[in-house]
Amino acid sequence: MKTFFTSILCFFFFAIGFSQSGHAIDFKINGYTNDTLIVGYYFTNKQLVLDTLFNEEIGVFKLKGEDTLDAGMYLVLTLPDRQVGQFMVPADDQEFKLEFNIANMRYAEVEGSKDNQMFQDYLVYIGECKARADDINTQLELAGDDADKRSSLEEALNKLDDEVNAHLDKLITENPNTVTALLLKSNVAVPMPEFEGDPEQIKLDRYYFYKRHYFDNIDLQSPAILRTAFLHAKVDYYLEKLTPQHPDSVSHSLDVVLGKMDEDSELFKSYLSHYLTKYAKSKFIGYDAIYVHLIKNYYAKGKAPWVEEETLLKMTDEARRLDPILIGRTAEDIKIYKEDGSIISISDIDYEYLVLYFWDPDCGHCKKTTPKLVEFEKNFKEKGVKVLAVCTALRDKTPKCWDSIKEKDMLGFINAADQNHKSRFKLKYNIKTTPTIFVLNPDREILIKGLGVEQLPEVMGNIIQEAEDKKGGD
Numbered sequence: 255m256k257t258f259f260t261s262i263l264c265f266f267f268f269a270i271g272f273s274q275s276g277h278a279i280d281f282k283i284n285g286y287t288n289d290t291l292i293v294g295y296y297f298t299n300k301q302l303v304l305d306t307l308f309n310e311e312i313g314v315f316k317l318k319g320e321d322t323l324d325a326g327m328y329l330v331l332t333l334p335d336r337q338v339g340q341f342m343v344p345a346d347d348q349e350f351k352l353e354f355n356i357a358n359m360r361y362a363e364v365e366g367s368k369d370n371q372m373f374q375d376y377l378v379y380i381g382e383c384k385a386r387a388d389d390i391n392t393q394l395e396l397a398g399d400d401a402d403k404r405s406s407l408e409e410a411l412n413k414l415d416d417e418v419n420a421h422l423d424k425l426i427t428e429n430p431n432t433v434t435a436l437l438l439k440s441n442v443a444v445p446m447p448e449f450e451g452d453p454e455q456i457k458l459d460r461y462y463f464y465k466r467h468y469f470d471n472i473d474l475q476s477p478a479i480l481r482t483a484f485l486h487a488k489v490d491y492y493l494e495k496l497t498p499q500h501p502d503s504v505s506h507s508l509d510v511v512l513g514k515m516d517e518d519s520e521l522f523k524s525y526l527s528h529y530l531t532k533y534a535k536s537k538f539i540g541y542d543a544i545y546v547h548l549i550k551n552y553y554a555k556g557k558a559p560w561v562e563e564e565t566l567l568k569m570t571d572e573a574r575r576l577d578p579i580l581i582g583r584t585a586e587d588i589k590i591y592k593e594d595g596s597i598i599s600i601s602d603i604d605y606e607y608l609v610l611y612f613w614d615p616d617c618g619h620c621k622k623t624t625p626k627l628v629e630f631e632k633n634f635k636e637k638g639v640k641v642l643a644v645c646t647a648l649r650d651k652t653p654k655c656w657d658s659i660k661e662k663d664m665l666g667f668i669n670a671a672d673q674n675h676k677s678r679f680k681l682k683y684n685i686k687t688t689p690t691i692f693v694l695n696p697d698r699e700i701l702i703k704g705l706g707v708e709q710l711p712e713v714m715g716n717i718i719q720e721a722e723d724k725k726g727g728d
Contacts, residue, residue, distance in 0.1 A: 277348035279317040281307075281330055283339075285356035291315045292331040295324075298524050299486040304328065323348055325433070326481025332356065344369045344433045345478065369433040376425065376434065383418050387411065433478070440472045440484070465496045474514040480521045489525070501543035501581075508548065517557055526552055539704050540581040549573035575684045585610075585698045588677040590644060590670040593656045598670055600698060606638025607701070607714065610683070610692040611667070614646045615658035617688045624662045624689075626707045631666050633711065637718055644679060645671040646688055693717070 281291065291307045304323075307315040315330075325345035329338050339359035341352055350367035361378070364371040390411050397403040422442065426435045444467040449459040472479070472488065479485050489511055497507040508529060515522040526548065533544040552558055554570045561569070578586060589599045600608065611627060613620040631641045643664055645655030652673040659669050672679060679685065683692065691710065693702045702713055 275322055276320050277318065277323045277343070279341075279343075279348065280351040281315040281317070282351070282353040283313045283315075283330075283332065283356055283359075284353070286313045286332055288333050290333050292333065293317055293328065294331060295326060295328045295481050296483045297481055298528055299490075301329070324481060325478035327483055328481075330354070330359075332359075340483075342367075342369050342373060342433050342437075372425070372429065372432060372434040373437070376438070379421065380418070383414060387414055390414070436473060436476065436478075440479075442471050444470045461496075465492075468492055468496065469511075469514055474511075474521065475516055475519075477519060477521065480524060499538075501540050501547075504541075505544050505547040508544070509551070512552070523558070523560060526558060539702065542576055542704075543580045543582075546573045546576050546580065550577070575681070578682070579684055579692070579700060579703065581700050581703060583700055585692065585694055585700050586682045587698065588644075588672075588679045588682060590672045590677050590679065592670055593659075598668065600642065600694070603640060603642065603668060605640040606696065607640070607717065608694045609639060609641045609710070609714075610694060611641055611643045612646055612679075612683065612685050612688055612690040613643060614688045615654040616647070616651075620689045621662075623707045624664065627710070628663055628666065630707065630710055630714075634714060635666070639714060641667040643667040643669050645669070646680065646685060647671065648675055649673060 283291070289309045291309070293304045293307060294301050295304050296302075305317060307317060309315055322345070323343045325343055327340060328343050329340045331338055337356060337359045339352075339354045339362060341362065344367070347367055347369065350370060351365040352367075352370065353363040353365075355361075362370070362374060364374055390407050394404060394407050394411075397407060422438055426439050426442075429435045443464075446460060446463060449456045449463075451459070469492075472485070492511065493504060493507050497503050512522060512526060515525065530545065530548045530553075533541050533548065536542070536544070549569050550573055553561065553566060554573070558566070577583070585600070587599050587601050589597050592598055600610075609627075609631075613624065627641065627643075631639070643659075645652070645658075647655050652671050655669075655671045659665065659667075683690070689707070691703065691705060691707065692700055693710075693714065695701055701717060705713060
């Protein structure tokens with residue numbers, strides 16, 4: 255039935271916020287003989303345990319407390335077979351009874367909860383409609399080339415789809431403040447308008463419209479939406495599928511998502527923290543720009559008051575050090591020294607592409623990397639690529655640099671060091687480990703960084719080819 259049933263059949267639950275003290279939820283699970291039942295809830299992309307219940311009698315459990323539960327989607331988990339039953343906890347109605355059957359934990363008999371009853375009724379309704387749709391689709395498969403019959407069956411499918419949409423619209427309209435209405439609305443896409451133009455332009459217009467209106471029916475102001483099974487997947491889809499995977503684009507999309515949330519909410523705190531951690535750990539080259547963006551625009555601006563001052567200072571300092579060496583930035587010039595004591599700087603070198611190679615003679619990984627870089631330099635020097643190898647050994651260790659250069663056949667490189675660290679190259683390029691590689695263009699713009707020497711030939715080849723194609727196009 256088009257794509258409607260796919261989204262509606264998923265177990266998505268969330269609620270609006272009201273106030274009530276205490277909760278008392280009774281569970282009866284027919285056919286369940288274990289004495290233990292786990293009650294959990296969804297939190298961003300996790301499933302967390304709320305409580306472990308022990309039966310009052312076979313199959314009967316009670317979740318009770320003086321505190322009000324946070325509204326959202328909860329679950330019960332049976333042991334040891336791990337059957338899952340899901341239920342809603344609305345903020346204003348936390349005293350009710352649910353009766354499951356161990357053979358099918360999807361459905362429940364409800365007593366005392368309008369929202370749970372409404373959702374269960376809707377599940378039954380949509381299940382019946384799906385059965386009708388499956389029957390029509392089976393008939394379509396058997397209709398073969400009978401055009402009249404196929405047309406009639408397709409019309410029946412469209413009619414059924416309209417019926418379901420009308421039912422959904424009526425439910426949402428007549429119960430605007432219920433959990434179920436909020437749930438169902440969140441899975442309804444904004445109607446796509448008709449666009450004109452050539453097929454490619456129409457495709458683009460549809461994409462931009464869909465992306466722009468993606469969150470129209472998802473209430474990111476609702477506290478309960480944090481405790482649902484679907485929100486994290488939806489946000490991730492927006493960031494990873496609808497957003498071009500370029501740091502600037504991802505940063506902008508994060509601003510869109512976070513901008514729809516109340517900055518004082520648990521939702522905002524959870525998602526800002528989650529994505530900061532995600533992009534801090536990202537292995538994708540250039541994604542440190544997203545990490546820096548989040549720190550500069552949220553943490554450094556006082557939008558994360560939960561972070562301790564000492565930690566915040568460390569984070570902002572890290573962002574300050576990373577910012578000048580993000581891809582696309584103009585790398586700072588440095589004046590360093592050759593073996594004979596003469597000064598050389600990046601701006602003194604005539605190159606099409608400059609590979610900045612920071613290494614240490616005692617670095618075990620450098621010993622494996624350097625021979626590969628020597629081979630790379632021999633293969634790419636005719637294409638305008640030069641290597642400036644900066645030995646990071648300081649003070650009394652610097653003389654080892656010159657011995658290692660000869661031992662490792664690095665004589666094809668431009669070799670330099672800075673015994674007393676006058677140039678502060680380690681700070682300017684945030685050198686914490688070796689080897690570290692940067693690739694610069696003639697304007698000292700950072701084209702790429704943080705890649706292994708094994709990747710360098712392919713990446714450098716792509717950069718050169720792209721530049722040649724661009725010149726050819728001009």
